[in-house]
Amino acid sequence: xxxxxxxxxxxxxxxxxxxxxxxxxxxxxxxxxxxxxxxxxxxxxxxxxxxxxxxxxxxxxxxxxxxxxxxxxxxxxxxxxxxxxxxxxxxxxxxxxxxxxxxxxxxxxxxxxxxxxxxxxxxxxxxxxxxxxxxxxxxxxxxxxxxxxxxx
Numbered sequence: 001x002x003x004x005x006x007x008x009x010x011x012x013x014x015x016x017x018x019x020x021x022x023x024x025x026x027x028x029x030x031x032x033x034x035x036x037x038x039x040x041x042x043x044x045x046x047x048x049x050x051x052x053x054x055x056x057x058x059x060x061x062x063x064x065x066x067x068x069x070x071x072x073x074x075x076x077x078x079x080x081x082x083x084x085x086x087x088x089x090x091x092x093x094x095x096x097x098x099x100x101x102x103x104x105x106x107x108x109x110x111x112x113x114x115x116x117x118x119x120x121x122x123x124x125x126x127x128x129x130x131x132x133x134x135x136x137x138x139x140x141x142x143x144x145x146x147x148x149x150x151x152x
Contacts, residue, residue, distance in 0.1 A: 035054040035055075059090055061145045065077065065134060065136070066139065067139050070111050073141045074115050075114050092120065097146040098126040098144070102128070103139075105128060105130040
C-alpha cells in the first residue's frame, strides 16, 4: 500500500505532534526525584522550608543558625550541619560549597579553627558575608552548605 503525498504529509505532522506531546513526559521521567530530610520539623513547618533536600546526588542544606558567644555558636552550628549531613548519608568531606552569614566577621575569623576542624583539611569553596541582622535579632551566624554524595 502506498500513501499519497498529502497522506504522507499528514502522517508526518501527526507523528511530529505525537512526539512533541510526549516530550514533557519523557523529561519528567528522567528528572531525579526530590527527597527531603527533616531535622528541624517544627520550624520547617512554621516557616515553610525543608532543612535538607536531595536531588540526584546533590544535597542542599538550608541555613543553620547560631547565637551566643561566637566560638560556641560556630561549634553548635557545625555540629548540627554534621547531623543533617549524616541523616542524608553524607559528611563534611562531601561538602563542596559553604555560604556563611554573620553579624560579626571579625569574631568568625578569630574562631575559624573551630570551623576548620569539622572539615579535617578538606575545605569546600566558601563565601563569607557580614550582614546587619539575621532572621532573629539574637542570631549571630547562619551557614548553608551544598554537598555531593556518591551515587548508589
